[in-house]
Amino acid sequence: MAGLGRIYWQRTGLRGLAVLAAAWLAAGLLGTGGSLAVLAGEAASGRPGPDGPGRLLGPAAAIVLPGLLLGLAGAAALIQRSQDRLRRDPRRQFSREQLREGLDRAGGTCELEAAYRRRCARAAAHGIHFLPWSCGGSTTMENFVAACSRHRRLWKFGLPSPAVRRRLEERRRGYFPAGVPVAAGERNPVSGRAPAWLSG
Ligand SMILES: [Zn+2]
Known part of the structure; x- marks a missing residue:
């Protein structure tokens, strides 16, 4: 993104x-x-x-x-x-199909960072929005990250930094199936009747 x-x-x-x-x-x-x-x-x-x-x-x-x-x-x-x-995406929950696909491409392991910026080793059971839903993050595979329960709780606080995104994308090159884009984070377009000065 x-x-x-x-x-x-x-x-x-x-x-x-x-x-x-x-x-x-x-x-x-x-x-x-x-x-x-x-x-x-x-x-x-x-x-x-x-x-x-x-x-x-x-x-x-x-x-x-x-x-x-x-x-x-x-x-x-x-x-x-x-x-x-x-x-905000009108749909907040990832669908069952999205969850299955997302956990699959992550090999069933949490994709976020543990200590020393290494990949978390816990099993992933959840799909979370890389760019938080409350900030306009889309409920799409482009914004899906497989997460363990602990990271799911922690992830709610604010926006991920560009460095966190870059490292996630780098790690993904190592385990994503060939042909699946590694890009993380997608933002929903402004919907409804937004005043022009707000929609930039
Ligand atoms: Zn984790």
């Missing part, structure tokens, strides 16, 4: 931006709180400081920019989520 790198880095970047903005905002709030405390102390003692309430202006300005950034990151995440929703 050509777009996985773009989606993955977009989301990872957005999360990083949100964390930075939140930390920045927290620091700004602390600064403002500190200035408020100083002002309150001056008011209580009846001795106003040199610039009085004016000293609140700096710290307050320090809240605006990270607050704006945080709001932007949140809005972008909301747009992403609504776009994912429009991409």
